[in-house]
Amino acid sequence: MTATTTATTAHVNSLTTGQLPKWAPWAILLGSWVLVGGVFALMNTGGDPGDFNVGGTMFLGTVLFVVLLTVFSTVAENRRKAMDRLVTALVVSAFVVVLIPLASLLYTVLINGLTRFDAEFFSSSMRNVIGEGGGAVHAVWGTLLITLGATVISVPIGLMTSIYLVEYGRGRLAKAITFLVDVMTGIPSIVAGLFASAVFVAFFEPGIRMGIAGSVALSVLMIPVVVRSSEEMLRLVPNELREASYALGVPKWLTIMKVVLPTSIAGITTGVTLAISRVIGETAPLLLTAGITQGLNTNLFSGQMTTLPVFVYTQYRSPGMYPDEAIARAWAGALTLILIVMVLNLVARLVAKIFAPKLGR
Amino acid sequence: MTTASPARTAQRGVRRLGDRVFSGTAVGAGIVILLLLAAVALFLITQSIPAFTVDPEDVSILRGQSFVEYVGPLVFGTIWAALLALIVAAPLAIGIALFISHYAPRRIASVIGYVIDLLAAVPSVVYGLWGATTFAPIVRPFYVWLNENLGWFPLFAGDVSATGRTILTASLVLAVMILPIMTAICREVFLQAPRLHEEAALALGATRWEMIRMAVLPFARGGMVSAAMLALGRALGETMAVTMVLSVSGVISVELLTSTNPTTIPANIALSFPEAYGEGVNVLIATGLILFLVTFAVNALARYIVNRRSAFSGAN
Structure with a gap:
């Protein structure tokens, strides 16, 4: 049955129907960052472009991404796969969240430390x-x-x-x-x-x-x-x-x-x-x-x-x-x-x- | 095995001088450790006895309070800060450990493991310096926002500290510091989950998360609990981050964002010990004894859970 359907509509692969394409999570991530960034930019109109809330954009954008990904996956795939995608997103963001303090720490120590890192020291x-x-x-x-x-x-x-x-x-x-x-x-x-x-x-x-x-x-x-x-x-x-x-x-x-x-x-x-x-x-x-x-x-x-x-x-x-x-x-x-x-x-x-x-x- | 002749077997009891000296030294080293720990306990106990008997008026450090009144807020602060740190660190650590053990490609996983080890290698005084001068100003706007929007909630009530150096900041720095140890243990436990169970779950059509939930997490529960407790023990005893980040007033308060913060036992010792004299030293040593007992209990419980798990798990 399935075989005949695939034969008639050659461009549909039965193995990947009912799945989000591979690029979908990345597209959703980028989309939510742009969306949230746009909202923040609107709130900031007339203000100093330097006041643009980068941290807030990244944070709320990622939250939006997790929500959207789960919703899309529930609709296009099923609840089990949506749950799987939700956990994957959470696990990866946990890792990224921890990288931030480490990067900040090393960067600050390097920048501030080099000012007096001389022979006299x-x-x-x-x-x-x-x-x-x-x-x-x-x-x-x-x-x-x-x-x-x-x-x-x-x-x-x-x-x-x-x-x-x-x-x-x-x-x-x-x-x-x-x-x-x-x-x-x-x-x-x-x-x-x-x-x-x-x-x-x-x-x-x-x-x-x-x-x-x-x-x-x-x-x-x-x-x-x-x-x-x-x-x-x-x-x-x-x-x-x-x-x-x-x-x-x-x-x-x-x-x-x-x-x-x-x-x-x-x-x-x-x-x-x-x-x-x-x-x-x-x-x-x-x-x-x-x-x-x-x-x-x-x-x-x-x-x-x-x-x-x-x-x-x-x-x-x-x-x-x-x-x-x-x-x-x-x-x-x-x-x-x-x-x-x-x-x-x-x-x-x-x-x-x-x-x-x-x-x- | 050593010899076939019955005449020589009688000599087996004779031990060479080198053997005796060497094994004697080895046993001696082990006994030194026993004595060392006994000495730690003995010195802490004998030196803290005067703190319980002394008249509070005679010790400047007590400011007229009794010892129990003095130590109460400290114990509260120590446990409060450590628990907050654990609440933040536990989900992150489990997430990273899962990422390393079950999500990341193997080559990336080893690099990430190295990065996490790097976090563990950074000395605590550097964390303290970073937390006080860099991290506190960064999180302060977030605190203001929390206070404005969720100020009705007791944790976020009060006036926001002008410097951002609050108990919440100290706990967040503590959380970063205890992440590596917790991640390392969780990762070990996750990797030990029986491979056949995982593959069976996947073969039955489970998604990756369902496989983890059904095959990995039940197996790793004991290990995760003990990892959390070891991390808690680390957080209880951590000194410099709290000393440098927190602006201290030594009260009992659950408000996370104000400038009146409870302090912890180790931070209090580090701040007060250099100026302490007479019975004041004994009072501080007594608080150290309490800290030692609390961390000892937490660690012993953690070890007990680990040992029980390794004895009953099917993996070995």
Whole structure:
């Protein structure tokens, strides 16, 4: 029956009848934008063309598009397909909605950050700077040293714990550690700061601030991340490799050192780099533990230290008598911070790609 | 397996020195973590005891209120801001996760995954700076419009803040910050949905949405709930975005658009701790303990749901 109809009317394809053509959604989208834009333009007649409401046009136009698409689809197709098209439109617009803040954030940081992203910013500290000039060399050093301290504390503990969990862990202790590592991932960063601050106050005098306290606070946040990622990587090492090594009479610890770790070292490095990039942007715990200073201090064990995030925060929070200069420095600091984090992420990905073990084919 | 001779099997109990040292170090590292967490709990508890017993008149930070009166608005603000953020972020995160797992072509999907990771990598202080200086002025006209047209509704009542730095702005910034973690978990769960169920649904003539509704969402429900709770835990503990975006007055108020806003526990600690002394420090640590307990409960519940799901799901 259908076959004969198609034969007589050759230009109708029975597979696509009762469907909106492929270009229909795009046409409806463009149409609704133009329509809403026209309405806004009419409301704006006589006014300044710069007042044209672009955001409103895009937003209401998209809403109109979703409604029109659903209505057209209900009429031309059926309710089930209309529902499908509605959800597709919503899902795609959810994605676009999230892209907007990301684009805006990166754009603002780049534009505002470049005004003070100069040699002076990386060669001078804030000592004796009131208005123009000044820089973040002390904050860059503080960030590097405190993060290095946190890494030195966290990586051995985290890595050995993950080795314990994967290679040795049986029974209650392993379960308890797994659970507590999960708990630790959820510790709010400010609570880690309070903890480190309380510990150092207990051992020194009240109100003590020093770089190493910041490192301790950061390692509370970093250890669980290192444990999680290394554990995952160690579990990926195939058991055949371990068994082959045992069969050759190699002791367990040498098997771990010479077979398991080298196989998974790329993944572990990636995990550690990502963990560093996570804690390097922490502000709140360092505000409580490492303190704030205007000058360069490279001694982790005495005196206050400023890190880049804290530098950004203080420049924004207490701009002093020349707020424009301070805000410009804050943006430059934010740009530096984002660049550091991006580079770390990139390095992590490259390491994972280049040094990945050639398992299987 | 190691040896065939019965004389050597007796030696199996003897362990090499290297083995003992190595496994001892591994166990030791695990125990350090136990001790660390115990120390966190111990220090927070012992340091917060004075806050409950101290005379409110003696602590400048309490301004004569009792501890409960002081902490009440903070707890309200913390939960209120986090819930608002979750309400905004949850549908978006589920939408994006579906887009990545079931709508986008595979090549685009991996790029999008990278973009979402990028959102997660941006430090919170940058979000705070952006939220306070760029985002707040952008959304303010929208707030004015909401207030004029929906002002009868309690949430949008009151006088609109002149700066736009309200609890709603802070929650929106928080929502952007918790999106990546929620998207990542939802995406994982959606990808784990049994492929055969999906293909069976499509083969029976279901549209893509019907397939998702019947084969993916029921499977992923537990994972979505726990993703939402993990995101909530993140939002509860987030400090800098709220500290920098919100102009604080520390009241209990559900009005979203005014300049008198409730504040959150972490933001309050970040603002007050540098100047606190004596028992004031103990009061702040006690609020930190409350925050820790709340996030702990939320996270533990989320983990419980995840574990239960993985134990009973048919996929593995």
